[in-house]
Amino acid sequence: KAGVTQTPRYLIKTRGQQVTLSCSPISGHRSVSWYQQTPGQGLQFLFEYFSETQRNKGNFPGRFSGRQFSNSRSEMNVSTLELGDSALYLCASTSMGLNTEAFFGQGTRLTVV
Amino acid sequence: EDQVTQSPEALRLQEGESSSLNCSYTVSGLRGLFWYRQDPGKGPEFLFTLYSAGEEKEKERLKATLTKKESFLHITAPKPEDSATYLCAVQGGRSQGNLIFGKGTKLSVKP
Numbered sequence: 001k002a003g004v005t006q007t008p009r010y011l012i013k014t015r016g017q018q019v020t021l022s023c024s025p026i027s028g029h030r031s032v033s034w035y036q037q038t039p040g041q042g043l044q045f046l047f048e049y050f051s052e053t054q055r056n057k058g059n060f061p062g063r064f065s066g067r068q069f070s071n072s073r074s075e076m077n078v079s080t081l082e083l084g085d086s087a088l089y090l091c092a093s094t095s096m097g098l099n100t101e102a103f104f105g106q107g108t109r110l111t112v113v
Numbered sequence: 114e115d116q117v118t119q120s121p122e123a124l125r126l127q128e129g130e131s132s133s134l135n136c137s138y139t140v141s142g143l144r145g146l147f148w149y150r151q152d153p154g155k156g157p158e159f160l161f162t163l164y165s166a167g168e169e170k171e172k173e174r175l176k177a178t179l180t181k182k183e184s185f186l187h188i189t190a191p192k193p194e195d196s197a198t199y200l201c202a203v204q205g206g207r208s209q210g211n212l213i214f215g216k217g218t219k220l221s222v223k224p
Contacts, residue, residue, distance in 0.1 A: 043214040104156035
């Protein structure tokens with residue numbers, strides 16, 4: 001069974017640019033969550049999508065947005081990049097059945113210069 | 114506000130030296146407590162889910178326990194390959210799908 005796939009693995013962007021990251025969840029999983037991981041703040045929740053609807057959102061500015069498609073694949077977008085957006089962005093998928101554990105992808109390492 | 118605190122921040126052990134990692138939490142209506150292992154540059158790898166006080170789960174050299182206020186991850190006779198950052202997370206009653214993570218414990222096991 002394939003795991004959570006995130007693309008690309010690495011990105012280097014310039015301040016002010018925008019970026020789109022992609023996440024394909026485990027087959028059959030309908031919930032996708034996004035997290036930002038930095039050395040100082042650890043893992044912080046960005047947002048969660050279920051059946052193409054955003055169900056929950058963390059405390060991040062509006063420059064961070066996302067969407068989910070009918071096949072459960074998800075994208076997140078960051079506009080007007082800032083140096084502080086440099087982080088490992090992680091996607092997690094959950095089956096939403098009896099087992100509530102989230103399975104993470106390898107992440108996308110974003111560096112803003 | 115839901116909160117997770119892990120201690121110690123870093124732990125250095127000799128191979129075979131057993132120890133425990135602590136995860137203290139405050140959450141409104143615990144739906145689940147999760148342990149993950151994370152290697153450098155990789156995503157967290159799921160280890161355990163605990164749902165209620167008194168519950169215990171084991172996997173190889175790892176054993177996770179849960180009380181009403183904290184969870185412990187016991188590591189018995191660790192090996193160098195157990196070196197990683199161990200993350201604890203909770204899902205509370207107010208959340209829908211999101212996890213609140215602690216900052217993690219970085220474990221180093223020396224041969």
